[in-house]
Amino acid sequence: xxxxxxxxxxxxxxxxxxxxxxxxxxxxxxxxxxxxxxxxxxxxxxxxxxxxxxxxxxxxxxxxxxxxxxxxxxxxxxxxxxxxxxxxxxxxxxxxxxxxxxxxxxxxxxxxxxxxxxxxxxxxxxxxxxxxxxxxxxxxxxxxxxxxxxxxxxxxxxxxxxxxxxxxxxxxxxxxxxxxxxxxxxxxxxxxxxxxxxxxxxxxxxxxxxxxxxxxxxxxxxxxxxxxxxxxxxxxxxxxxxxxxxxxxxxxxxxxxxxxxxxxxxxxxxx
Amino acid sequence: xxxxxxxxxxxxxxxxxxxxxxxxxxxxxxxxxxxxxxxxxxxxxxxxxxxxxxxxxxxxxxxxxxxxxxxxxxxxxxxxxxxxxxxxxxxxxxxxxxxx
Numbered sequence: 001x002x003x004x005x006x007x008x009x010x011x012x013x014x015x016x017x018x019x020x021x022x023x024x025x026x027x028x029x030x031x032x033x034x035x036x037x038x039x040x041x042x043x044x045x046x047x048x049x050x051x052x053x054x055x056x057x058x059x060x061x062x063x064x065x066x067x068x069x070x071x072x073x074x075x076x077x078x079x080x081x082x083x084x085x086x087x088x089x090x091x092x093x094x095x096x097x098x099x100x101x102x103x104x105x106x107x108x109x110x111x112x113x114x115x116x117x118x119x120x121x122x123x124x125x126x127x128x129x130x131x132x133x134x135x136x137x138x139x140x141x142x143x144x145x146x147x148x149x150x151x152x153x154x155x156x157x158x159x160x161x162x163x164x165x166x167x168x169x170x171x172x173x174x175x176x177x178x179x180x181x182x183x184x185x186x187x188x189x190x191x192x193x194x195x196x197x198x199x200x201x202x203x204x205x206x207x208x209x210x211x212x213x214x215x216x217x218x219x220x221x222x223x224x225x226x227x228x229x230x231x232x233x234x235x236x237x238x239x240x241x242x243x244x245x246x247x248x249x250x251x252x253x254x255x256x257x258x259x260x261x262x263x264x265x266x267x268x269x270x271x
Numbered sequence: 272x273x274x275x276x277x278x279x280x281x282x283x284x285x286x287x288x289x290x291x292x293x294x295x296x297x298x299x300x301x302x303x304x305x306x307x308x309x310x311x312x313x314x315x316x317x318x319x320x321x322x323x324x325x326x327x328x329x330x331x332x333x334x335x336x337x338x339x340x341x342x343x344x345x346x347x348x349x350x351x352x353x354x355x356x357x358x359x360x361x362x363x364x365x366x367x368x369x370x371x
Contacts, residue, residue: 245277
């Protein structure tokens with residue numbers, strides 16, 4: 001069965017992962033900019049990273065028949081250095097010209113600090129100015145509920161942000177309802193330990209009626225699984241859900257959200 | 272297009288059906304949790320705030336209702352509502368340290 005991986009940090013993964021994802025039915029991969037596991041010291045480091053996301057990684061994915069898209073930002077973990085963050089923000093408009101850029105992301109909060117909030121607000125301003133989609137990272141674990149609420153406050157305060165053009169990722173059982181109630185899309189991230197397991201994700205899908213949901217693996221350099229979405233699909237099948245229902249969730253929903261960017265092409269139309 | 276996702280309002284399953292699918296998974300996780308608590312019992316030193324949070328969540332497992340996961344996640348969440356001045360770490364621990 002086909003699916004879209006709407007959030008995968010493929011710069012951290014091997015070609016074996018590309019191969020496995022393609023064999024499992026992946027039809028396209030979208031890669032948000034994120035924290036490398038260490039703090040980059042200069043804007044030049046981000047310039048190179050954005051080149052990797054917009055030039056090198058699409059070529060690597062193409063060898064496995066996979067369209068590759070990306071999102072750009074400086075992540076909240078590196079937003080405490082305001083000078084660095086401002087320098088990186090200044091780089092982004094140039095890279096937005098690339099044909100595979102979908103929007104601004106994954107922006108958001110990590111420890112819910114004042115500086116993180118200021119840089120989040122600047123990212124949102126940038127997205128509004130350039131009419132870009134927004135992909136939001138919500139904080140981890142005990143910081144998630146507070147951070148999710150602060151992020152939604154920033155998005156609403158910006159005034160010109162359309163909730164249907166924003167996906168708030170890494171929702172869990174205690175945040176998904178508020179995110180959907182406020183009109184945003186919700187991303188459920190499937191992680192082996194933190195965030196949601198495939199089984200819990202399917203529970204959430206059965207409990208919340210909204211169509212504005214996608215599943216992603218957010219596979220990266222940490223404990224994560226690039227085949228998490230197909231494993232959630234298997235869980236849906238085990239519970240008796242139809243192939244059409246599964247396809248609607250793991251293919252149709254990402255395509256509906258991402259098609260709001262003129263750069264995203266439905267993989268079905270490319271074949 | 273309907274706003275309802277196609278899995279929502281899933282046909283009710285019997286408890287036997289749910290157990291057939293997920294009992295063994297829940298069984299080994301419960302045994303792992305018991306083993307973790309046993310391991311802690313044999314260790315020395317004061318109780319870690321994360322373990323205190325885990326113990327505080329255990330009664331919720333036996334409570335009525337169908338939203339135990341959300342209840343536990345709320346219990347472990349930072350209840351404050353304003354941004355902090357500065358963080359002393361990038362990491363989260365899993366349980367709000369102020370939980371009593």
